Amino acid sequence: MPNLLTYFHPAGRPFIFLFCLATWGLSYLGWPFFVVGLFLTGWCLYFFRNPTRIAPTRPGLIISPADGHVVAVTEVVPDVDLALGADTRTRISIFLNVFDVHVNRMPADGIVRNRIYRPGKFFNASLDKASVDNERMALVLELTGDHPASTKTMGVVQIAGLIARRILCDADMGDVYKAGQRYGIIRFGSRTDIYLPVGVSPMVGVGQYMIGGETVLADCQSAEGIRHVERRD
Numbered sequence: 695m696p697n698l699l700t701y702f703h704p705a706g707r708p709f710i711f712l713f714c715l716a717t718w719g720l721s722y723l724g725w726p727f728f729v730v731g732l733f734l735t736g737w738c739l740y741f742f743r744n745p746t747r748i749a750p751t752r753p754g755l756i757i758s759p760a761d762g763h764v765v766a767v768t769e770v771v772p773d774v775d776l777a778l779g780a781d782t783r784t785r786i787s788i789f790l791n792v793f794d795v796h797v798n799r800m801p802a803d804g805i806v807r808n809r810i811y812r813p814g815k816f817f818n819a820s821l822d823k824a825s826v827d828n829e830r831m832a833l834v835l836e837l838t839g840d841h842p843a844s845t846k847t848m849g850v851v852q853i854a855g856l857i858a859r860r861i862l863c864d865a866d867m868g869d870v871y872k873a874g875q876r877y878g879i880i881r882f883g884s885r886t887d888i889y890l891p892v893g894v895s896p897m898v899g900v901g902q903y904m905i906g907g908e909t910v911l912a913d914c915q916s917a918e919g920i921r922h923v924e925r926r927d
Contacts, residue, residue: 703797705862705879706742713738737792744797747907749874754841754914756894757873758904759801759850760886762790767896767920772889776832777808778849784890784920786911788904790880798863798878799907800835800871801850801888808834809867828885829854831863831878835871837891843914849889852880874907899923 702710717731749757766787772778790796810832832851837843852861863878871877880886890896894912898904902923904911 701744702739702742703744703879705881706738709738710735710742741792741796743795744876745795747799747874747905749799749872749907750910751873753803753839754843755873755910756802756848756888756890756912756914757799758788758906758909758911759798759888760788760790760796760904760906761794762788762886762904764898764900764902764904765789765885767898767900770889772849775810775812776849776851776889777810777834778847778889779892781892783849783892784894784896784912786888786890786896786898788886788888790884790886795906796879796881796884797876797906798850798852798880798886800865800873800875800877801911802835802837802848802873803839804835804837804848804871806833806865806867806869806871807836807847808832809863809865810834811861829861831861833863833865833877837914838870841914843891843894846891848891849887851887851889852878853885853887854880895920897921901925 713735717735720727720731764786768785769782770785771780771782813829830851830853832849835848837846854861860881865877890912894914896912898911899922
């Protein structure tokens, strides 16, 4: 049985209170309005859920920082402002719809070496141009642990979407994290991009559903190439 005081993210508590208050006010207008208020309050509670996750702990694993569907796996040179260097990296883009858990989790054991905020637009987060044009908060993570990619860097980027207008990031430069630890939340629909360490191949493909803090995206100790997927009905 989850502790209701911690099951909902603190960022959602003002919204939950306002939705409950609005539902109470709508109850005076009649049952149909009250039912609408209950539905919206239920959705608000559902959106801000903050469940415990069981993270794999083997050194070298990179896990998903967010719930949602993989919408792109591409080879890119990161934007200069991401401070990830000029080498080509694999970028995995995960789209979070308004029914996904929106709490972000650290993808690997590491130290936060940089934190870069950039204001931007609010295109639909499922579009490719969202990675380039939308408002975002980027972290550069230096990997730690006993594996080949230790001391290499990777990027994890919170991106605002069409509805999301608020990115909350608790991580700061110098902070030390374990894979799967919470570090922020994006409100109301968004995207999370992961820039893998140079030379590390993804183990997921477009269309797969990720569970933040649990699904393995890549393995720094694996010699496997890019993993291909296809839909099976």
